Amino acid sequence: MSMVEKKLSTKTQVILTLLFILGMALLLWWADKGFDSYKQRVLRLIGIYAIMAVSLNLINGITGIFSLGHAGFILIGAYTAAILTLTPSEKAMSYLFGIQPWIKNLHADFFTATLAGGFMAALAAFLIGWPVLRLTGDYLAIASLGFAEIVRIWANNALTITNGPLGLKAIPEYSNIWWVYGWLLFTVVFIASLVYSSYGRALKAIRESRIAAESMGINVFKHQLMSFVVGAFFAGISGSLYAHWLTTVDPRITTMGPMLTFYVLIMIVLGGLGSITGSLIGAAIFAILFEWLRDLEQPFNFFGITVPGIPGIRILVISALFIAVMIFWQRGIMGREELTWNNLYKWLFARRKEGEKS
């Protein structure tokens, strides 16, 4: 590092941040009016994916708990919120196997339902965290994947609560741009403040070395549990938004099963494990790429030759790309750096000397 570092004053940074948020809001307002409905759907999906990615990044990238249970939390949030926003008469119609009486009359507005989804997911994380966080490394990965599968299998079987394999249909499409990006803003602000607090420094210490952190007097389990619960809370929020974007929830492997965890994992690995802004970029790239690759599944024109659509090729391309990223470009787009005003300033104006990069 050079001796004199150019830095922006706190005041400038705050003003820049507010201006940035205002600019983004204007951009979204313009998109809300000007985009066609398909592009709007993709735009909202980017926001939802971003919440999933930022929350998983807190658990996996910043605390270093390699959890594969994210889809489980998303599923809990999705079901909780969907059950709450469906009116009693709608529920009476879709539950073909009968319904628990206490669920039937539950009803809440979208905001409360989303919050409830987040809290249910957080509660699940708190309960599962006690056994799962006693483990480390690969064991933890498998146990958390197992937890997500148990939740999914439960949703498939608890007919009177989740409507079993049929799932919930005709959920109102409440997730508009303002809800999605409002929640995203809250997620990023909350998690960024957490990461830059003393808690966040403790979490990073645990990531680097559990034993060293413990010997410095950090209560490893408590901190890991906190990170796990916070991450799960936002996963639950994203689940609710996702359900009200998809307008259906069901317990199939491809909707909210291991596949979804894998997608979110791709986003954070692509963006750089441990970087919040990286997760945002990763989510945006993934969503756009994934939608763009949809064209390959329809018949398309390849240098004058009409190729019939190839179903499933999206995931093939995505996973091949993912393996290539892991082998050749492990740090991802951002590595562990953040895209802050200071870094931007440094990269743009202060010329970096050779060899400064450690």
Next chain:
Amino acid sequence: MNQEVFFLQNFFNALMLGGLYALIAVGYTMVYGILRLINFAHGDIMMMGVYFAFYTAVLFSSPPLIAAIVAVAGAAGLGFLIDRIAYKPLRNAPRISALITAIGMSFFLESFAVVVFGAVQKPFVQIFKTKESKVILNKVLMVGGARIPLLTFLVILLTLAIFAVLFLIVYKSKIGMAMRAISMDIPTTALMGINVDGVIGFTFALGSALAAASGIMWAMRYPNVYPYMGFMPGMKAFIAAVVGGIGSIPGAVVGGLLLGFIEIFTVSYFPTMSGYRDAFSFIILILILMFKPSGILGKKAIEKV
């Protein structure tokens, strides 16, 4: 049906299912023992093996035995290739990177199967065309009043035979000795003039061959072939490996059998729980990891600072 007959029926079913789990689990445990890597793609290699057998039999109308041999060889080659392409470049990277790559590889193989073979379920029994070979599928033997399909015995015997060969390879042959040496200390083994990468490649090939063998028997018993068929058996076999003590081959056998018995017997004695069949093994996993993380036959690992 009286109690004893019911028990006998389930006993043989459990023995077969447990044997199949054990065969897949061995592949996990050997790779983990050497590289400390959970080869997430292992269940999908099994799936590819089944497809190899299916298409060899259907396209070239070869007899089932030839198809099985081709499939086992093909899966072995595939396992070797996956190690070379995806895992070898990450040998010195953090362990979690290799794990993430393995997850990616699993999804790659699944979507590859969707694209190339199609997502529609295919009946595996198509590969049995002649009358004589259909006998294997349909004949039922009476044992102490219980009706046990011939296939069940065949699977149990084949599994036993394969394990006998495996134990000979791992505990009596030179390459087996090299494998065991590598699982203890890679740098020292390399200093002894052993081609470490070659032996690791061999381990992947051997594990994948066993997975394919198990997959073919699996598909004869649960006769549908589809791209995601490897996921659940793969997960359960991994759990079996952990329960038995990961890194230990006898442990994989014990864990596989245990899991098979628990699954079959809970479902048959508590039929209302059958929807939760797939959840049992995960609950067992979490319990065993909490109370005896090293598994039944595993060695206790000491964490060094």
